[in-house]
Amino acid sequence: MSFGEPKLISAAPAFRKSLLLWFFKNHRPLPWRKKTSAYRTVVSELMSQQTQIATVIPYFEKWVKKWPDFAALAQAKESEVLAAWAGLGYYSRARHLWQLARQVVEQKNPPRTAKEWEKFKGVGPYTAAAIASISFADPVAVVDGNVVRVLARLTASQKQWLDRSASVKDFTPLANALIDTRKPGDFNQAMMELGALVCRKTSPDCVHCPVARWCQAKALGIAERLPKFAAKTSRKVVVHRALVLQSEKLLIKRYPLSARRLAGMAEIPLLSDLAINPPSSPSLSKRRTIGSVTYEEQIYHIKADVDIRRHSAKNPELEWVKLNQLTDAALTGPHLRWLRDWLNPDGLTKRDKPL
Ligand code: SF4
Numbered sequence: 001m002s003f004g005e006p007k008l009i010s011a012a013p014a015f016r017k018s019l020l021l022w023f024f025k026n027h028r029p030l031p032w033r034k035k036t037s038a039y040r041t042v043v044s045e046l047m048s049q050q051t052q053i054a055t056v057i058p059y060f061e062k063w064v065k066k067w068p069d070f071a072a073l074a075q076a077k078e079s080e081v082l083a084a085w086a087g088l089g090y091y092s093r094a095r096h097l098w099q100l101a102r103q104v105v106e107q108k109n110p111p112r113t114a115k116e117w118e119k120f121k122g123v124g125p126y127t128a129a130a131i132a133s134i135s136f137a138d139p140v141a142v143v144d145g146n147v148v149r150v151l152a153r154l155t156a157s158q159k160q161w162l163d164r165s166a167s168v169k170d171f172t173p174l175a176n177a178l179i180d181t182r183k184p185g186d187f188n189q190a191m192m193e194l195g196a197l198v199c200r201k202t203s204p205d206c207v208h209c210p211v212a213r214w215c216q217a218k219a220l221g222i223a224e225r226l227p228k229f230a231a232k233t234s235r236k237v238v239v240h241r242a243l244v245l246q247s248e249k250l251l252i253k254r255y256p257l258s259a260r261r262l263a264g265m266a267e268i269p270l271l272s273d274l275a276i277n278p279p280s281s282p283s284l285s286k287r288r289t290i291g292s293v294t295y296e297e298q299i300y301h302i303k304a305d306v307d308i309r310r311h312s313a314k315n316p317e318l319e320w321v322k323l324n325q326l327t328d329a330a331l332t333g334p335h336l337r338w339l340r341d342w343l344n345p346d347g348l349t350k351r352d353k354p355l
Helices: 004-008 012-026 038-046 054-064 070-075 077-084 092-106 125-134 145-154 164-178 185-199 216-220 306-314 324-326 333-342
Strands: 237-248 249-254 284-290 293-302 317-320
Touching: 004 012, 004 164, 012 164, 012 185, 038 054, 038 092, 038 125, 054 077, 070 092, 077 324, 125 185, 145 164, 145 185, 145 216, 164 284, 237 306, 249 324, 284 333, 306 317, 317 324, 324 333
Parallel strands: 237 293
Antiparallel strands: 237 249, 249 317, 284 293
């Protein structure tokens, strides 16, 4: 326990009051807050895992328009669900959400506690606490990166963590000691909102912070230095991909449903899927980072000759998709975006030129 914790716990009633007053006046009008339901909370929480709110909003709005409740989602086809998720990344979340809807509709009463929600695949302690506290007033604290930052600063904790999950584990007891048991959902959202809007990673707005009077880091002038995490080691990986077109169709690779990553999703195939070596220089180079790995994706325009057609016919993971049906092919977001950028709006004229 850091030296700031007992002081903060003893001030808990006044702390909650200040925080909630600020939250009610200042929270962002996010679509899942304007109209609430357990279903909308579940969808927003699963979409928001490892994804920025600004990215989630248009996906959420389209999703709940198409599938407004658990029953509607349970009726959807898996391929439709994956296509609607394309671009959000971490596609196992889409499959978990769809499976969760199918399980919930089979139950007489939806689960109410965080412990019950945690039994669903893809719902970890954080998501379960968010769903149960916001939708069913279960008094369980939600601890995410924003909450860790707020608590580390309030208590001026100088500890250095190896990763986020270790810090979450350390701060969960304190967050549970502070929670407002009458309004746990609002309290949790208020803590996260404070971290997102006021107690920001850089330039925290301590002057306008509703809980500044209890903040040890502010008093010591060290807010921006907390919390402390060990430096991450990053890795670079180069992948070579083949862009193969034939008669208005593009060759794609679809991962089997048993695959550990990207099950059921499609990507631009690797050169190795077609047993070819990288030609002298790629037509296009794209970079993206997933976790601590930066992928440099080198894409080569490959002619659909006899060898390529023979390989594609032999490999069950390769399939041809019409250019005007790319959106429904459950391609991963970056690959769909790169292909759209490359194709003209009419999807026709650029394809025979080098990228
Ligand atoms: Fe964060 Fe500053 Fe508020 Fe402390 S006073 S909780 S550092 S915004």
